[in-house]
Amino acid sequence: MSYQEKKNIVSPLSAIVVFGVYSWNVVLRYIDMNPQGMELFRFWGAAILILIPVSMVARLLIEIIFIIINRIVTKEVAPSFADELDKIIELKAMRISYFVFILGFLLAMGSLVFQMALSSMFIIMFVSGFIADVAGISWRLYLYRKGV
């Protein structure tokens, strides 16, 4: 198994762990605060905004740990650059990711049309961001294994 394939197996796992832990904290804070009205907007706005840097830092740390462990076990050096195959796969994966997120966005808008609770719209957006991320990484792994 190549370095890129191994990395793309670790990435969704780290995404699931980071998103799972963060979501659990958000749920606990939501139950604790029980925000209403404008406070609800502020709560979800903060939850989504904070997720971005938290997720970036946590996943960066997990990737560094993976690089170190992989280096020790296999003595394989991580590629220092992305070549044309990496770039093509990255673009195709990004397209899938955007497509999934747009579907989530439309679902979130649909929840407003069907007069569901306001939190539903934010939860759908929140989860669709995560699913889009995992879909993109999974597609990347598929392309590395099956070819472009």
Next chain:
Amino acid sequence: MAKSHISNNIRILRFNHNEMTQQQLADLVGVTRQTVVAIEKGKYSPSLELAFRIARVFKLQVEDVFTYEEEHEELQAGS
């Protein structure tokens, strides 16, 4: 994934060039080993520029390294 119509003999050429490794070829043409593996297995058709660079390593023309197979040729071979 659709099977590529471009085949190559990079594996044989590497073997004939002092058993050059995939990593050595990758370093010479400026790609990762994963890309060389994908090209050899026919999972990825390289860009024209990369095809030329690979051919230059073996001091050959692009046509000597890569072969384009027309779809009807495959059908004839299959019948």
